[in-house]
Amino acid sequence: MARKKNSSADVTGPRIRAAALRLFARHGYAAVSMRQIATDVGVQAGTLYLYTADKQSLLFDLMHKHMQDLLAELDALPQAHNPLDGLEQFTRFHIRFHRARSDAVFISYMELRNLEPENFERIEAMRRQYEAHLGSLLARGKAERVFDISDTKLAAFAVIAMLTGVNTWFRESGRLSLAAVEDIYWHMVRKAVGA
């Protein structure tokens, strides 16, 4: 008989990470206890330690996977034919990606200070890599005189901060669709870099 397989072993790990992600985002890493995570998943506290070395590893793994996904999806974008198309693609990608993973984004920005130094450095390096991608895009456009930018690094910071800010106010039920928001922000970004 095809008795339903007890596959809890295969899914408990992901369920733990999903619960931790949501709880860390909602209440903050320091405010969430291992017991709360366990209760949310439906196991006892001790069981968590079969899937993670300790609480710190749980946080680091969530942030590391988020940054890996971000860089992988950025790399997977089709090659743009010119800096202006590339910037539009980046703008829309950033808004969509960050919106779809608001919990992970929130954690990755807010809980940096709760990472041990070595873990912090690894995450920061990945973030710098993301910023550098936009930076080189802007530099190329500046060299080709399609962008009017005085400082490439600052322009990259400004664009990223502006786009990430969408997550602080956007609601699915709000006045504007995400597609409409993308359009409006793209026009602001485009003008900001003088294109």
Add this chain to the structure above:
Amino acid sequence: MARKKNSSADVTGPRIRAAALRLFARHGYAAVSMRQIATDVGVQAGTLYLYTADKQSLLFDLMHKHMQDLLAELDALPQAHNPLDGLEQFTRFHIRFHRARSDAVFISYMELRNLEPENFERIEAMRRQYEAHLGSLLARGKAERVFDISDTKLAAFAVIAMLTGVNTWFRESGRLSLAAVEDIYWHMVRKAVGA
């Protein structure tokens, strides 16, 4: 004899708030214990409760004073003659004010979720007031056709997010002075709103 007055009673309260501000900003509200704050000030833990009802009040008082100062200094700015001047004034004010109080800014953005609902609502109302000030400035410029903005609210969010972002990377010892950063950001803001 003019023996030095033991004025500890007058300064202990402010010293507690200063220590809490720095520690909350550095490690997060949930991660900081009352014992740590007391140690930092140089008193015993019990003494803190002579100056604050509880830990939550300490956090709320810090955030509330920050927002009060922000709105008061915004109100104290000289009247601008036109929307463009007003926007430049706002841009430079926002960067300077936020830079000078990076700890309070950090707390006021990051620890909102640790406020009890009633306290949260009071702080949020003050933030909306600040955003509304910029919003009406942008709306005036749009009506006078000196700004090219498709959505006033989104433009206000975008400008504030962009400017607040300076705090995440600016260092006194860095490549650029704060005055230079102000100039660069003002040019980006100006272009972004189509002025």
Add this chain to the structure above:
DNA sequence: GTCTATACTGCGATAGAC
């Protein structure tokens, strides 16, 4: 006004039964 001492609760993590 500050101290010492402590009540009470909850924490992260581990040991060993099943």
Add this chain to the structure above:
DNA sequence: GTCTATCGCAGTATAGAC
């Protein structure tokens, strides 16, 4: 693979001496 039970410690807050 998950449970129960527990260790050792730290948390907020309070009581009462000085």
